[in-house]
Amino acid sequence: MRVVITGAFGFLGRRLAATLLRTRTFGGIPVERLVLADRAVPPDASVAADPLVDVVHGDLIDRLDEVFAEPVDVVFHLAAAVSAECEADVDLGMRVNVDTTRALLDAARAQAATGGPVPRVVFSSSLAVYGSGPGLPLPSPVSESTLPVPRSSYGTQKLICEHLIADYTRHGFVDGRVARLMTVSVRPGTPNAAASGFLSGIIREPLAGLPAICPVRPDLRVALASPRRTVQGILRVAEAERGAGPGRLDGPLPVNLPALMVSVADMLATLRQVAGDAVADLVTISPDPAVEAIVASWPAVFDHTRAAALGLAPDPGFLSLVRDYLTDHADAVRLDLGAAPTS
Amino acid sequence: MRVVITGAFGFLGRRLAATLLRTRTFGGIPVERLVLADRAVPPDASVAADPLVDVVHGDLIDRLDEVFAEPVDVVFHLAAAVSAECEADVDLGMRVNVDTTRALLDAARAQAATGGPVPRVVFSSSLAVYGSGPGLPLPSPVSESTLPVPRSSYGTQKLICEHLIADYTRHGFVDGRVARLMTVSVRPGTPNAAASGFLSGIIREPLAGLPAICPVRPDLRVALASPRRTVQGILRVAEAERGAGPGRLDGPLPVNLPALMVSVADMLATLRQVAGDAVADLVTISPDPAVEAIVASWPAVFDHTRAAALGLAPDPGFLSLVRDYLTDHADAVRLDLGAAPTS
Numbered sequence: 027m028r029v030v031i032t033g034a035f036g037f038l039g040r041r042l043a044a045t046l047l048r049t050r051t052f053g054g055i056p057v058e059r060l061v062l063a064d065r066a067v068p069p070d071a072s073v074a075a076d077p078l079v080d081v082v083h084g085d086l087i088d089r090l091d092e093v094f095a096e097p098v099d100v101v102f103h104l105a106a107a108v109s110a111e112c113e114a115d116v117d118l119g120m121r122v123n124v125d126t127t128r129a130l131l132d133a134a135r136a137q138a139a140t141g142g143p144v145p146r147v148v149f150s151s152s153l154a155v156y157g158s159g160p161g162l163p164l165p166s167p168v169s170e171s172t173l174p175v176p177r178s179s180y181g182t183q184k185l186i187c188e189h190l191i192a193d194y195t196r197h198g199f200v201d202g203r204v205a206r207l208m209t210v211s212v213r214p215g216t217p218n219a220a221a222s223g224f225l226s227g228i229i230r231e232p233l234a235g236l237p238a239i240c241p242v243r244p245d246l247r248v249a250l251a252s253p254r255r256t257v258q259g260i261l262r263v264a265e266a267e268r269g270a271g272p273g274r275l276d277g278p279l280p281v282n283l284p285a286l287m288v289s290v291a292d293m294l295a296t297l298r299q300v301a302g303d304a305v306a307d308l309v310t311i312s313p314d315p316a317v318e319a320i321v322a323s324w325p326a327v328f329d330h331t332r333a334a335a336l337g338l339a340p341d342p343g344f345l346s347l348v349r350d351y352l353t354d355h356a357d358a359v360r361l362d363l364g365a366a367p368t369s
Numbered sequence: 370m371r372v373v374i375t376g377a378f379g380f381l382g383r384r385l386a387a388t389l390l391r392t393r394t395f396g397g398i399p400v401e402r403l404v405l406a407d408r409a410v411p412p413d414a415s416v417a418a419d420p421l422v423d424v425v426h427g428d429l430i431d432r433l434d435e436v437f438a439e440p441v442d443v444v445f446h447l448a449a450a451v452s453a454e455c456e457a458d459v460d461l462g463m464r465v466n467v468d469t470t471r472a473l474l475d476a477a478r479a480q481a482a483t484g485g486p487v488p489r490v491v492f493s494s495s496l497a498v499y500g501s502g503p504g505l506p507l508p509s510p511v512s513e514s515t516l517p518v519p520r521s522s523y524g525t526q527k528l529i530c531e532h533l534i535a536d537y538t539r540h541g542f543v544d545g546r547v548a549r550l551m552t553v554s555v556r557p558g559t560p561n562a563a564a565s566g567f568l569s570g571i572i573r574e575p576l577a578g579l580p581a582i583c584p585v586r587p588d589l590r591v592a593l594a595s596p597r598r599t600v601q602g603i604l605r606v607a608e609a610e611r612g613a614g615p616g617r618l619d620g621p622l623p624v625n626l627p628a629l630m631v632s633v634a635d636m637l638a639t640l641r642q643v644a645g646d647a648v649a650d651l652v653t654i655s656p657d658p659a660v661e662a663i664v665a666s667w668p669a670v671f672d673h674t675r676a677a678a679l680g681l682a683p684d685p686g687f688l689s690l691v692r693d694y695l696t697d698h699a700d701a702v703r704l705d706l707g708a709a710p711t712s
Binding site: 116120128159160161162171172173174175176177179182185186189190192193194196197199270276277278279 | 459463471502503504505514515516517518519520522525528529532533535536537539540542613619620621622
């Protein structure tokens with residue numbers, strides 16, 4: 027089985043690759059090749075050195091010939107431009123998020139049309155497909171039956187891709203699956219141009235001894251998931267057999283991955299609890315209307331029925347997300363945790 | 370005011386053009402130029418001879434420079450590939466329905482970005498954005514808040530365009546409006562490749578003395594609108610001021626144009642009533658699973674609240690649709706109506 031990850035050197039791609047390199051199976055079948063495609067260079071030599079791994083480097087839309095040079099069984103399509111950059115540059119978002127996904131789908135379809143396997147295409151969509159606006163409140167909870175009315179170009183582009191994937195799947199061109207990701211927190215690394223980036227930054231930067239800006243009012247409620255639960259959810263949606271019943275993927279709808287609903291104030295209180303006042307005081311509340319308009323339009327409360335049928339559950343609480351980060355990224359933390367209350 | 374109609378020589382485009390040439394106004398403002406764009410040549414010389422009219426001939430995607438050579442105030446974008454041809458050739462549908470609409474939107478946006486007026490873009494979408502399928506029944510009635518799950522590539526492509534238009538409108542690139550058309554009946558002319566084409570053909574062909582095939586079971590219920598109510602609805606959505614309150618277009622959602630719900634059996638009974646047994650017996654019931662799968666997935670019962678707020682109402686009954694056709698297309702009817710019961 028030849029498995030491809032696009033956006034493979036993003037933080038979710040790296041976790042997903044690490045998981046597949048550990049289990050060396052997908053859906054119980056051995057993974058013989060793992061193709062890691064990204065416009066970035068590999069973040070460390072060890073991944074590329076694994077005998078299972080091929081690296082495809084460059085803009086995906088220009089590298090599809092290389093990706094499909096050998097038959098592809100599964101593609102995890104994680105590569106994307108993020109929300110704030112898509113809002114600022116609609117053409118960029120259309121090119122990276124829509125045109126590239128369409129080209130990937132057409133390459134997958136061409137493989138099947140010429141006698142190759144019908145590739146399983148696993149698409150990482152987003153809660154940003156939903157949006158509330160003036161006169162258009164979201165129901166609570168939101169489920170996969172809720173009408174998505176995106177309030178961002180990023181959400182619009184993800185939704186367009188969802189519809190393309192559903193149509194190509196209906197035609198039998200690909201076996202498409204769509205997992206809608208919640209805001210992932212605590213995301214390691216450096217800030218990115220996602221409007222939701224601060225939902226990691228207000229924890230990650232203070233834990234590194236750095237100041238952080240919180241650009242929304244603290245009573246804003248958000249839907250979060252840890253990196254580990256997010257990757258677990260993507261894999262589960264990818265591996266599920268189709269059909270009705272527990273553990274199976276039923277019908278053409280996407281799956282909203284489980285969300286932990288929490289307020290920004292709760293997040294900051296948890297930081298204070300774990301790391302103490304000096305660290306928590308590194309966060310400054312300074313609302314930015316452009317960021318707030320996007321993030322506040324997203325739903326916070328989800329009906330998890332569809333995800334639960336696949337055995338997926340939300341993180342147990344925000345403290346768990348912070349502890350995950352402290353465990354997985356101890357090297358990025360400049361904090362004597364022994365000196366702070368951690369009850 | 371310079372107004373453009375794409376697909377201007379289709380039957381709806383022609384009616385819309387005739388209406389605008391009669392009133393010579395749009396939203397109370399004089400129409401100074403009416404640009405009729407179509408890949409077909411003008412069906413009769415009289416339209417092109419009107420001093421208000423410019424004809425742009427060719428594939429729209431190649432003629433956008435010509436369309437936007439002078440500032441455009443309003444575009445009625447009716448040009449499209451129809452349902453059965455899109456289902457048979459997904460690439461054709463993506464090119465004609467999605468890529469062309471996107472190019473049109475980008476041309477409109479470029480006009481506004483270079484200091485020209487922000488064009489009003491009126492898009493004819495379709496009830497085909499909705500679909501029911503196994504395990505995924507449609508609610509009854511369907512409203513604009515109902516989740517569209519298209520079961521055809523045509524419906525998918527229309528829905529993708531709706532989302533693009535909503536995003537471009539949110540950014541202020543265009544003033545986009547979306548009218549979702551019901552199946553138009555009785556459509557004049559020759560059969561086309563729309564899956565719903567028979568919903569005109571089973572009336573039009575017998576009235577012309579020709580045999581017709583009905584490819585669905587007669588108890589199938591469908592949502593119809595006459596050509597005149599359809600054009601009236603498109604114009605109303607186009608001319609409405611934005612904002613809350615009666616007669617205004619509120620929020621970002623499309624408008625489902627009003628539908629007359631009727632069964633195919635009712636349609637055939639009306640034909641029998643109007644034209645007699647000899648004419649009605651020209652229809653042969655011969656179900657075609659491919660056509661039935663598409664048409665039966667569409668909703669038949671609609672909540673008309675949003676359309677009614679704009680003052681729009683469905684046709685009063687199927688007899689009215691047949692009489693409209695007899696009045697407007699007497700030349701295509703080979704029938705001594707005096708000899709038939711018309712109670």
